[in-house]
Amino acid sequence: MKFCHFVNKLVASVGGVILVLYESSQFYENYIPKYNDHKYIMDNSYIPFSTFFILSLSFMFLNIFSPSKNSIANSFKGLLGCFLITCSMFYFINQVFICSEYANEESSKLRFSVYFCVFLFLYMFSLCIESYQNFSFTISRNERKEPGTMKVEV
Template identity: 90%
Template sequence: MKFCHFVNKFVASVGGVILVLYEFSQFYENYIPKYNDHVYIMDNSYIPFSTFFILSLSYMFLNIFSPSKNSISNSFKGLLGCFLITCSMFYFMNQVIICSEYAKAESTKLRFSVYFCVFLFLYMFSLCIESYKNFSFTTSKYERKEPGTMKVEV
């Protein structure tokens, strides 16, 4: 179970940064005029790219450097995770539309677009799991103190 938790935390932390790096690698194609050929996931008019960039970097650094026992940082990570879930949901829906356009046109880019759609879904799902863990206030059985007698020395 610890390995699955590590993989989930890694995908939730680094997945947004991987999406940002992918978008930076695709910027050079903006100068080539293309008509009716959507390549980017971040050309979404609902959420600006800079917002996603700032949210994903702050979530990654907060997830790496904040202690897990601090309830304020856990709540803030959960709130940032909810914002990132919303952003990734919009990007996922945009990527599904791009996949459907590629499928209608029978493009060669369909395979890569489907892989990217699967990555976005896994990223969104791991963010949901991490936000649920950050918002849950239950303590595990290892963190609980065992009930017993209390010694008072006078």
């Protein structure tokens, strides 16, 4: 169980940075004039790339450096995770659309696009698990603080 939790935390933390590095590698290729050949993941008008970049880096740093006993940090990590889930859902839907266009064109890039779509799905799923764990840990810590009986000696 500890190993699965470690892998989930690693994918949730580093997955956004991997997507940012992939996007940075695609900038140069998009300046090469080829007609409708280079479609890429962050070509989404709903969520700007800079917003995803800032959210993913702050989520990674919070996951690495914040203690798990701090309820405010856990709540903030859960909130950032929810925003990243929304961003990755839009990017996943965009990538599924790109995969369907590659399938209609019978392009050679279909295999890479499907792998990327699977990675986005796993990233979104690990973010869901991580956000659930952050929110449930915060709730369980607050539920333990119920007042009980006190023993007073006179």
